[in-house]
Amino acid sequence: MGRIKIFADSTCDLPSSWIQDYDIGIVPLYVTFDEETYRDGIDLETEQLYRKVTEQGRLPKTAAPSPNDFIQAFTPFINQGQQILYISLSSELSSTYQNALIASDEFHPGQVTVFDSLNLSTGIGLQVMKAVRAAADGKSVPEIIKLLDDVRPHVETEFVIDSLDYLYKGGRCSGLQNLVGSLLKIRPVIKVIDGKMTPAYKIRGPREKALNQLVQNVMTRVAEMDNDLIFITHSLADEDAVQLRAALQAGTGAKDIVISNAGCVISSHCGARTIGILYTKAIS
Incomplete structure (x- = not known):
């Protein structure tokens, strides 16, 4: 054929x-x-x-x-x-x-x-x-x-959601959770596990703390990465994406670190300023 x-x-x-x-x-x-x-x-x-x-x-x-x-x-x-x-x-x-x-x-x-x-x-x-x-x-x-x-x-997918607002509007958290999360500046981190979006942990405090945690999570696994391609995917978070790329370029030695934009379907579930780092671990 x-x-x-x-x-x-x-x-x-x-x-x-x-x-x-x-x-x-x-x-x-x-x-x-x-x-x-x-x-x-x-x-x-x-x-x-x-x-x-x-x-x-x-x-x-x-x-x-x-x-x-x-x-x-x-x-x-x-x-x-x-x-x-x-x-x-x-x-x-x-x-x-x-x-x-x-x-x-x-x-x-x-x-x-x-x-x-x-x-x-x-x-x-x-x-x-x-x-x-x-x-x-x-x-x-x-x-x-x-x-x-x-x-x-071996694909690692991890996103920080900037606000609980879209999760609330989508019926994935209560109004009280949304209010408390907003007051305490809680940002959920979502991982994909077995094909499902799974809440991994929450970060409380300024956005910079959440972004730094994303980078640190990658840095702890540099030895496991296939070192070929890393994506930084975001929804209207251009400046943060550029900063993350600079940090990853300095710390990972990956051949290609590419910034991409989340489309409408992904964005409608996660909301503005959502940002993630995605890569593949090496196959042993």
Whole structure:
């Protein structure tokens, strides 16, 4: 068969220049305010999302692409004789993975392969880039899946959420927790464990303390890292991202430390000024 086309969805949060340069297919998720539905990253950008939340006083709903969305995205490349490898948002967080599987059944066996990243944001992006580079090296789909199976449990995804406000609006904490958290300046840290967003710990005090803790957590694991690529992914926290990159450049020796922006779906669940560091541990 022909060459392999790597697909992801809009929650992978890869820089747009990388998506273009590496010819990565993207299937957008949906963001809905009342009767208005937008494609993540196409019809709606993150800054627009926040303006709408401020105007309406509530969060949007988010939705997975339908099986037909995947079929329409994959078909042109299948018709060109290419194989599709789609790396999805965690099946523990969305029906995106399941809908892609349904779509894959509409094609001949082997034409479309769906892989569950069990992650989100650039935790997906790290796996996508491993697949892209493996495909460029001439690896087959089964070989790339074997690689991804090995990489997936070694992806470290850790975010600091700046405010409990979006967790409250999304029904993931109570009004009292939101009030107390705001008064005490409590910032939750979220990790992805077994494909789920898991509260790891809380940091009380100024934002700088939380950012320093993120960096220190990485520094304690430098010896375990694969030293290839680190993502700093954020939602409207540009200055902090630049500062984190400088700290990581000085302390990790990573080949590439890339700043990326969180899209609308991720931002709608976490809120403005959320920032995370994502990397892969070396495979022993």
